[in-house]
Amino acid sequence: MESSKQEVVFELPVRLRVHKDCHVERPRPEDFIPPSTDPITGVSSKNIVVVAESKITARLFLPKITDPNEKLAVLVYFHGGAFVVNTPFTTRFHNLVTIIVSEANVVAVSVDYRKAPEHPIPAAYEDLWAALKWVASHSNEDELESCSGVDMAHNLAMFGGNQEPGLSIGLLRIALVHPYFWGSVPFGTAIYPDEKFSCKAVFKNTILKNNYNQLYYKTHVFKNTKNNHSFPLNLSPNSMESSKQEVVFELTMTLRVHKDGHVERLRPTDFIPPSTDPITGVSSKDIVVVPESNITARLFLPKITDPNKKLALLVYFHGGAFVINTPFTTPFHKFVTNLVSEANVVAVSVDYRKAPEHPIPAAYEDSMAALKWVASHSNGDGPEPWLNNHADFQRVFLGGDSSGANIAHNLAMTAGNPETGLSIGLLGIALVHPYFWGSVPVGSEADYPDDKSVINRDYVDRVWPFICPSNPENDDPRVNPVAEGAPRLVGLGCKRVLVCVAEHDVMKDRGWLYYEALSRSGWMGVVEIFETQGGHHGFYCNDLEPEKSKQLTQRLAAFYQTDAPLFR
Incomplete structure (x- = not known):
């Protein structure tokens, strides 16, 4: 975030930038x-x-x-x-x-x-x-x-x-x-047009056989004329094997299920290790929350300036249609890192089992187990020192994006039931581009052009029946909280709610509907809504630098910096 403002003194496009302050930025995620x-x-x-x-x-x-x-x-x-x-x-x-x-x-x-x-x-x-x-x-x-x-x-x-x-x-x-071999004097295909290569002149090589191969000892040359x-x-083992199998179900750009039952996830799982971020000073580490069911999480701690000061605690649930992503991927690691730095909160970013191998309610069960584990630190004697020493259990928030926002809402509804046995209260929940849906279109859903939305109506229509075969209706109260017969929102177990929507998200009007229904439900809390103009669903995961993402992070940070419960 900081180095982007510094003058770039050297750059290898897509790979590396060196800034004037000598900071080295590698744009490709590890x-x-x-x-x-x-x-x-x-x-x-x-x-x-x-x-x-x-x-x-x-x-x-x-x-x-x-x-x-x-x-x-x-x-x-x-x-x-x-x-x-x-x-x-x-x-x-x-x-x-x-x-x-x-x-x-x-x-x-x-x-x-x-x-x-x-x-x-x-x-x-x-x-x-x-x-x-x-x-x-x-x-x-x-x-x-x-x-x-x-x-x-x-x-x-x-x-x-x-x-x-x-x-x-x-x-x-x-x-x-x-091989990366080069020289100061061009020859052979060194004049080959750059646009035919994913790597430009400095990286040209033997995809198309050139004269360097004739100079390099006695060698076998395999030439591929169609690739970069x-x-x-x-390639991946899944793609090599599963490409031969018939696809019986697909969520575009997300997941395929093959006839042999193999599940192929189309987005790479780009794990990034925990670390101390050199720009923000935020530290992170990975923990096992519930060993029996292998529930894990990544903890984030902002740069501590006063070790005696307790900080608000955010329990975060990542998005991904309940089928992909983890807290350990680059987009979510960076998003939570920046949020922790901006809001000065301690965060627990929870991993949970994914469908279809683990259909609903597995994600809700894992997330509630993680929340109860967090609550076990409320007296300062839990197993994790960062929570014992730095978390203020009078200011606990749930947050999430897309399917993670859906989890946050459902956990808050569960927390509103005294029989749940949750030993802490929830101050607020922040729902970013929440995955709510229904069988009957609302607002602009019926006529919203699919080409404006990264995730279109057909995509969303098919998610819940796929991840929840035990109750495949899109009016299940867990995905449609305003459906007929759904539990009343007056029972939401927190005092503040922030709903964040995006102008070009096909689920935008569901977020507005939730905001309006909660406002008139009789719930004794404060609900706010924030809409990003020009934004698509999940835009903040693609690039944290644009102004829209910064504004969203700042709005969430202001919400999490609330010092005490507010009432209307």
Whole structure:
């Protein structure tokens, strides 16, 4: 947020900016994905520390083992990214290596290395050579089969050809995928039009065979004439396997269900690790809320200036139609980070089980369990120190966007029932672009042009029946709180409500209807509404810099800074 105001002194488009204050900004999110056993290929992965002293790490991949006595070839893989971005732990490189390991039946070590400009060359080569020596330390054979990728593989192979380095293994082959080789004098396809490449002149390579390949030793060249520099990174084990299966249900740009029952999520799960944000000073960490059901959350703590001051507490539920996203993805991590900084609140961003594997009411059950876990800290003796030491349990808010806003509303309705056994009160709830719907169109829904909305009527019509097969009607009170027979809104268990809607959101009029119904319900609290002109559903998750997103964050922050309950 701050560095965007600083003069940019160097830029690699889409990849990196260096600001006048020397802050390095990497616009591409570091979409971390945890190690796992891939359900499609059976490939297992785990993270390791290769060299503890210099913090060199790697991700190991093991194919599905059918013969435990068979020795497999070893692939030492080095990811791309112009020496400045990416890690082996991002979704794209994790998926690519998973596919290679499955197809080739090899063991793989995908190495992380220090990035420029903070760590200029030769840091990357030094780290990778250290990692290769670490791999070699496991050899009990005269020769360990190994192959490795990109420009660094070439340089390490050159180095490995020297008898002096003392590498205890031999290299059988190296595979170079779209290698970064260049020179000061153009030749071959160096005059190829930039618009045909996703990477411009500085990154041109052997997608179309050029003369560099003729200079590089005796090599096999595989030419692909229809794709760009990074096309292999669009692959995933799911897409490789499921593309052959018939699709029986689809939410556009969100999810597909295949005939074999496999669920394919079309948006990458871009995990970002917890950290201390260098701009805002907000710290974050991940916790297990309920080990039995594996409910997790990310905690956020603003920069503390007065350790004795208690801060308002926000329990946040992310959106995603109940089927995608987590608090650990870049958009939600950044959104909550900025909100915590602006409002000066402690936040618990809750993960919950997703449909269709876990249909409704699983998300509500997980979210209520998380809220009760938060409440267990109200006397200062809970398991989490950040909540014990910094949270003011007289100022507890629920917040959420889209399906997360729906969860916040339903939890507040549950909290209004004394028999729930919730040991804390709720001061307020903030509903951002809430997912409310119904079987009968209201307001502009019937004639609203679909092309103006990111999420159109047909999309929303199909969500609830898909995520809640036990009661698939769009007038279920949990998705239509003003439906006939729904619990009365007078029972809402909080004192303040803020509803945020967007002009070009097809669900905008549902937000207005909720605001109006709550206003005249007899509920003894204060309800406000804020509409973003020109905004679409979830616009704040795409870019936190535009003025609309800043205004929304500031409006929410003002709401969360309320010191005491207000009554009309």
